[in-house]
Amino acid sequence: MIPLNHYLILSAILFSIGTAGVFLRRNLITMLLSIEVMLNAVNLTFVAVGRYLGTVDGQIITFFVMTVAAAEAAVGLALIIALFRHRETLSPDAFTALKW
Amino acid sequence: MSIDPQLVAHLGLIFVVFNMLVISSAFMVWLERKVCAYIQDRVGPNRVGFEGALQPFADVIKLMFKEQLRPKAADTLLFMIAPVISAAAAFAAFSVVPFGTETTVFGLLDEPIPLQVTDINVAVLVVFAIASMGVYGIVLAGWSSNSKYSLLGALRSSAQMISYELSYALALAAVIMLAGSLSLREIVMNQTGYWFGFIPKWYLFLQPLGFLIYMIAGVAETNRAPFDFPEAEQELVAGYHTEYSSMSFALFFMAEYINMVTVSAVATSMYLGGWLGPFLPDWLAWVWFLVKVFLILFFYVWMRWTLPRYRYDQLMEFGWKWLLPAAVLNLLATAALVLWIG
Amino acid sequence: MDGSAIAFYVFAALTVIASLGVVGQRNPMYSVMLLITSFAGLAGLYVLLDSPFSAVTQIIIYAGAIMVLFLFVVMLLNVPREEPGPLGLIASLRGPRALRIGALLSVLLGVEIVWALSRVGVGWFGQDEAATSVSDVSRIGYELFTRHAFAFEATSILILVAMVGAVVIARRER
Numbered sequence: 334m335i336p337l338n339h340y341l342i343l344s345a346i347l348f349s350i351g352t353a354g355v356f357l358r359r360n361l362i363t364m365l366l367s368i369e370v371m372l373n374a375v376n377l378t379f380v381a382v383g384r385y386l387g388t389v390d391g392q393i394i395t396f397f398v399m400t401v402a403a404a405e406a407a408v409g410l411a412l413i414i415a416l417f418r419h420r421e422t423l424s425p426d427a428f429t430a431l432k433w
Numbered sequence: 434m435s436i437d438p439q440l441v442a443h444l445g446l447i448f449v450v451f452n453m454l455v456i457s458s459a460f461m462v463w464l465e466r467k468v469c470a471y472i473q474d475r476v477g478p479n480r481v482g483f484e485g486a487l488q489p490f491a492d493v494i495k496l497m498f499k500e501q502l503r504p505k506a507a508d509t510l511l512f513m514i515a516p517v518i519s520a521a522a523a524f525a526a527f528s529v530v531p532f533g534t535e536t537t538v539f540g541l542l543d544e545p546i547p548l549q550v551t552d553i554n555v556a557v558l559v560v561f562a563i564a565s566m567g568v569y570g571i572v573l574a575g576w577s578s579n580s581k582y583s584l585l586g587a588l589r590s591s592a593q594m595i596s597y598e599l600s601y602a603l604a605l606a607a608v609i610m611l612a613g614s615l616s617l618r619e620i621v622m623n624q625t626g627y628w629f630g631f632i633p634k635w636y637l638f639l640q641p642l643g644f645l646i647y648m649i650a651g652v653a654e655t656n657r658a659p660f661d662f663p664e665a666e667q668e669l670v671a672g673y674h675t676e677y678s679s680m681s682f683a684l685f686f687m688a689e690y691i692n693m694v695t696v697s698a699v700a701t702s703m704y705l706g707g708w709l710g711p712f713l714p715d716w717l718a719w720v721w722f723l724v725k726v727f728l729i730l731f732f733y734v735w736m737r738w739t740l741p742r743y744r745y746d747q748l749m750e751f752g753w754k755w756l757l758p759a760a761v762l763n764l765l766a767t768a769a770l771v772l773w774i775g
Numbered sequence: 776m777d778g779s780a781i782a783f784y785v786f787a788a789l790t791v792i793a794s795l796g797v798v799g800q801r802n803p804m805y806s807v808m809l810l811i812t813s814f815a816g817l818a819g820l821y822v823l824l825d826s827p828f829s830a831v832t833q834i835i836i837y838a839g840a841i842m843v844l845f846l847f848v849v850m851l852l853n854v855p856r857e858e859p860g861p862l863g864l865i866a867s868l869r870g871p872r873a874l875r876i877g878a879l880l881s882v883l884l885g886v887e888i889v890w891a892l893s894r895v896g897v898g899w900f901g902q903d904e905a906a907t908s909v910s911d912v913s914r915i916g917y918e919l920f921t922r923h924a925f926a927f928e929a930t931s932i933l934i935l936v937a938m939v940g941a942v943v944i945a946r947r948e949r
Contacts, residue, residue, distance in 0.1 A: 334777075334779070334780070334899060334900065335779065335780055335783045335823075335900075336897045336898055336899050336900075337897070337898035337899070337900060338892055338893065338895065338897050338898065339783070339787075340820070340824070341892045342889050342892050342893065343787050343790070343791070343820075345885065345888035345889050345892060346791060346885060346889065347790065347791065347794055348884075348885075348888070349881050349882070349884045349885030349888070350791070350794045350795060350798055350885075351794070351798070352880075352881040352884055352885075353798060353877075353878065353881035353882070353885075354797065354798035356874070356877030356878065356880065356881055357798070357874060357877055357878060357881075358798065360803065362803050362806075362845070362848065362849060362852075363797075363798075363800075363803060363806055365845075366797055366806055366807065366810050366845070367797065367798055369810065369837075369841070370794050370797060370798070370810070370813070373813070373814070373817055373837075376817070376829075376833075377817060377820060377821075380821055380824050380826050380829050381824055383826075383909065384824045384825055384826065384900060384909050385898060385900055387908060387909065388909070389908075389909055389911075389914050389915045389918055390918070391826075391909075392826050392828060392829045392909070392915055393915060393918055393919050393923055395829050395832075395833075396829075396832060396919070397923075397926055397930055399832060399833065399836045399837060400836070400930050400933070400934060401930065401933065402837070402841065403836060403837075403840065403841050403934070403937075404933055404934050404936075404937035405937075406841045406844060406845065407844060407937050407938065407941040408937050408940050408941050408944070410844060410845065410848045410941070410945075411940070411941035411942075411944040411945035412944055413848065413852075414848060414851070414852065414944075414945045415944050415945060417852050418947075423852070
């Protein structure tokens with residue numbers, strides 16, 4: 334049997350991998366993908382603790398997190414497309430000035 | 434070390450289902466060519482074997498001997514993986530479909546096992562999930578071929594598939610509401626019995642509009658006529674599988690036919706009462722299942738060679754503006770019905 | 776070691792390696808495919824946690840819809856491979872100052888959480904009764920539509936707003 338700690342530690346590792354991705358990558362799409370990794374790590378925590386406590390609340394919150402992640406990905410990608418049209422590049426360093 | 438007979442029985446079942454799917458895809462090749470021929474007032478393959486029954490095997494052998502081409506500018510890893518994803522998704526979707534009652538393999542087993550690879554309590558959602566994974570095979574094939582016909586075909590095909598997935602799911606949702614369960618076996622078991630002694634209690638009679646929506650969405654999901662614009666020979670050479678040859682092409686072909694078989698099998702389980710039927714004893718009930726699936730497959734092939742093709746924008750407009758509202762209305766009506774009755 | 780323990784380690788390894796690939800890969804197409812693999816690993820973990828509904832919705836929503844959207848955008852923008860820049864954790868320690876601090880912070884975060892969690896007492900999952908009650912889909916549906924009904928309705932409005940917003944933002948200006 335796997336204790337709860339193993340799941341929480343796994344989730345922590347995934348979360349820090351996602352954070353590292355957001356900090357280190359210089360490409361907007363990969364930064365969004367790293368944010369998705371972080372959201373998934375949080376989902377795993379919810380489901381694991383929900384199972385530990387015997388309630389379905391964990392899964393329900395996961396459901397909402399997934400939906401919000403979908404909405405966020407849609408709007409984020411639309412923004413990336415609009416940004417790409419102006420600057421022809423996806424590096425966040427190109428968008429440092431408020432006015433161009 | 435003793436081998437658990439239940440485990441052996443399950444492995445045998447997986448083997449049987451896998452082979453059944455492969456043979457059914459070969460059978461579909463033959464069926465398609467024969468039906469197409471008779472609709473077009475000719476005879477079709479009749480040289481190889483009795484009435485051309487061995488023709489699909491001849492085709493496979495021919496395909497095996499062809500050279501496996503790979504465009505130089507193609508992304509090798511994705512190019513090789515794409516047909517595998519398509520075929521794997523097609524096979525995996527069938528794993529939750531029940532095709533018979535429990536069997537004890539002629540009394541060899543202590544406990545009966547159900548004739549189904551696995552029985553999960555969220556079976557319908559699993560079918561839907563794996564169907565949505567099938568989109569990736571097409572998208573990756575189009576992208577990694579590095580050719581404009583492939584890319585256009587892949588984008589159109591995947592946009593079509595994800596648009597019609599919505600109506601597909603809503604039609605199924607109405608049946609789930611009626612049955613009160615997501616497990617395909619329970620849905621079939623809910624359809625036992627007869628009204629007035631001779632009309633079987635299939636969900637087809639409670640959900641005629643739902644069945645129609647499901648079949649239309651299923652045809653669109655599998656990229657078959659009249660919704661096969663992405664593969665239209667006249668417009669796009671061959672769409673997303675233009676650059677594929679030999680066994681990769683055979684994999685795509687097989688994936689398409691097995692998707693058709695899965696859509697038919699799910700339609701049979703949810704609307705036509707699965708393996709339930711009169712006259713046959715329980716241990717032969719899978720024969721009824723095969724008969725019903727065969728009828729739907731015949732209908733598929735018949736439609737392809739009879740109806741003209743939808744243009745792409747007509748196809749998308751139909752999916753979003755007509756089919757989706759119809760599916761939502763069907764769901765609301767079913768909800769009202771369930772509230773009124775129970 | 777019984778089957779579920781082996782399954783846990785296999786899925787956990789798959790998820791971690793795929794996530795490392797997402798963060799480390801230069802070709803954005805491969806990043807997207809590796810993220811889908813990591814979702815598959817997570818779905819396996821959810822099934823081990825007796826939550827097949829979460830597993831299946833993860834595949835349908837995340838792997839089946841959101842990732843297709845990412846894939847379309849990557850194909851549409853024809854995102855080039857990233858220029859070889861400060862990539863791995865080690866390489867970025869030699870990069871510009873912001874990246875060095877970022878790498879250090881994420882390593883610190885990981886180490887801190889893992890250390891904290893391994894200090895807490897080990898919790899074991901309840902057997903049988905808790906298991907069957909969590910995997911029951913009708914119970915999820917019941918709670919979703921009664922206790923969490925407000926969140927449900929708010930989320931549906933959120934999705935509507937996001938849909939309209941995405942269409943408006945990405946539209947080509949005429």
